[in-house]
Amino acid sequence: xxxxxxxxxxxxxxxxxxxxxxxxxxxxxxxxxxxxxxxxxxxxxxxxxxxxxxxxxxxxxxxxxxxxxxxxxxxxxxxxxxxxxxxxxxxxxxxxxxxxxxxxxxxxxxxxxxxxxxxxxxxxxxxxxxxxxxxxxxxxxxxxxxxxxxxxxxxxxxxxxxxxxxxxxxxxxxxxxxxxxxxxxxxxxxxxxxxxxxxxxxxxxxxxxxxxxxxxxxxxxxxxxxxxxxxxxxxxxxxxxxxxxxxxxxxxxxxxxxxxxxxxxxxxxxxxxxxxxxxxxxxxxxxxxxxxxxxxxxxxxxxxxxxxxxxxxxxxxxxxxxxxxxxxxxxxxxxxxxxxxxxxxxxxxxxxxxxxxxxxxxxxxxxxxxxxxxxxxxxxxxxxxxxxxxxxxxxxxxxxxxxxxxxx
Numbered sequence: 001x002x003x004x005x006x007x008x009x010x011x012x013x014x015x016x017x018x019x020x021x022x023x024x025x026x027x028x029x030x031x032x033x034x035x036x037x038x039x040x041x042x043x044x045x046x047x048x049x050x051x052x053x054x055x056x057x058x059x060x061x062x063x064x065x066x067x068x069x070x071x072x073x074x075x076x077x078x079x080x081x082x083x084x085x086x087x088x089x090x091x092x093x094x095x096x097x098x099x100x101x102x103x104x105x106x107x108x109x110x111x112x113x114x115x116x117x118x119x120x121x122x123x124x125x126x127x128x129x130x131x132x133x134x135x136x137x138x139x140x141x142x143x144x145x146x147x148x149x150x151x152x153x154x155x156x157x158x159x160x161x162x163x164x165x166x167x168x169x170x171x172x173x174x175x176x177x178x179x180x181x182x183x184x185x186x187x188x189x190x191x192x193x194x195x196x197x198x199x200x201x202x203x204x205x206x207x208x209x210x211x212x213x214x215x216x217x218x219x220x221x222x223x224x225x226x227x228x229x230x231x232x233x234x235x236x237x238x239x240x241x242x243x244x245x246x247x248x249x250x251x252x253x254x255x256x257x258x259x260x261x262x263x264x265x266x267x268x269x270x271x272x273x274x275x276x277x278x279x280x281x282x283x284x285x286x287x288x289x290x291x292x293x294x295x296x297x298x299x300x301x302x303x304x305x306x307x308x309x310x311x312x313x314x315x316x317x318x319x320x321x322x323x324x325x326x327x328x329x330x331x332x333x334x335x336x337x338x339x340x341x342x343x344x345x346x347x348x349x350x351x352x353x354x355x356x357x358x359x360x361x362x363x364x365x366x367x368x369x370x371x372x373x374x375x376x377x378x379x380x381x382x383x384x385x386x387x388x389x390x391x392x393x394x395x396x397x398x399x400x401x402x403x404x405x406x407x408x
Contacts, residue, residue: 002394003042005103005120006033007113009088010078012047013066014058023225024311025109025133027287028193030060035387037064041394044101046092048084050074056095067095078112082151085116092120105394107167109133111152114159127164127397132156134308135173137180142306142328143229157181165397167390169193169309170334189396191389192334193309197382199288200318202375203295212296216249218361221297221321223290223312224304226255226263231303231348233269238303238353240273248361250279253293257283294319298367299360303348307331314381317341317374322367324356335381341374 006029013030033043043064048071049056058066069091072084106128108117114130121128136148136156160166160181166188168174174190177183209219220239224230232252239250255263263281270279285293294300300316302325307313310332313323317335323342325332336342343360345352360367 001040001042002105002391002398003101003103004036004044004105004107004394005092006043006045007106007108007117007120008045008047008110009071009085009112009116010048010081011109012050012054012068013045013060015050024193024309027196027311028131028133029109031194031196031383032386032390033064034061035383036390037062038384039387039391041391044103046088048072048081048088067092069095078110079149081112082115082155085112085119089116089119093123104398105129107131107390107394108159108163111136111156111159114163115155118159118162121164127400129165129167129393129397130159130163131167132160132173132308134306135176135180138173138176138308138330139229139306141180142330146229146305163187164400165189165393167191167393170331172330172334173308176330189389189393191386191393192381193311193314194381194383194386195311195314195318195378197318197379200291200294200315200378202320203291205295208292208296211292214249214296216247218248219297219299220248220250220357220361221253221293221300221316222251222303223253223293223300223316224302226252226260226266228262229305231305232266234348234350235301235303235353236266236270236275236279237273237350238301238357239278240275241350241354242361243358245275245278248278250275251293251297252279252281253283253285253290255281255283257281290315291319294321297321299324299357301325301353301357302329302332303353304329305348309334313342314378318378320371320375322360322370322374324353324360326352335377337373337377340370341377342370 011025033045036043045066049068054068056068071088106117106121108114108130117128136152139146160183174188270276294316300321300323302313307329308331313332316323326348327333327344328347338344
């Protein structure tokens, strides 16, 4: 049994998904903490207060909880959070002392928390594992127009080269750490992410469409944060190039309608391309509602330039929905088998997506075959498997720390 301090300054596991700075990492934290707790580990997820309504302590399940700490103004964006790391650590120290808690493992998430974890590891003298979830240099390589601040690039490199160990979700990310950050392979452990198999199950398509008010015979879906790296503009352009867009509905789930400049650009793009009447921007939806959307869709598309893993694609697969994404995105190719559980196009271009969508939307038998195979693949990737992998990682980290102490 381990007592784990998980650090996630900017990403709260109980935050509403699809809005600013929320996504797959939040799901990862929630599900991993719960599953580790079920195995008898004691897990505290430390994150900053991001809403005046946040209680300091929130249970996530047996042996797992969120601890909200004061660290900067509520509405501060992650780009400005580095300056509040000392306050975050001081708040953590005060809470730890008030509760009389000791830990034997630190697991930080994202580079900001990695910096905090380095200092906490030094203070407590315990091993520090980090998971980046996204890598700045990988993003910039995948989409040259992607801009990343200098402080992130330097800090991410420092964390990557200084922590005791790194957990990644794919072999691609492990390779990127070696190639772009000069991290030796022995310090990196691959533990694929997972999917909530209790929540993400197939729903009768007709029923799902009825509940969502969809009347079209062909439905295409995309789910995720709305930002340039996600390539939603590519998908909208692809829809404008379909052979026939009559009786077709594209659902874009994510973003904050009315307050999100990037989402407004996509609305304007749909209008410019003449497909506004075929595109619905739903905004963010509750996680518990997503199975309806996945099940209502004929095809799920993840048009991203880069994904460290691609949780939404795996969720769609668990609901028996065929997916189309790009092998260049990185993460999804670790669990998508070309032509069997989904389709990987070589590069995220509108023409390539339009060609594959035309084929799938006109071939019910293929969609059903691929959807069944996708569901079968997802059934092997539950969060219990992820927690087992992390448990083994923590065991090795503790053993290595003991060897280092004994040898020192």
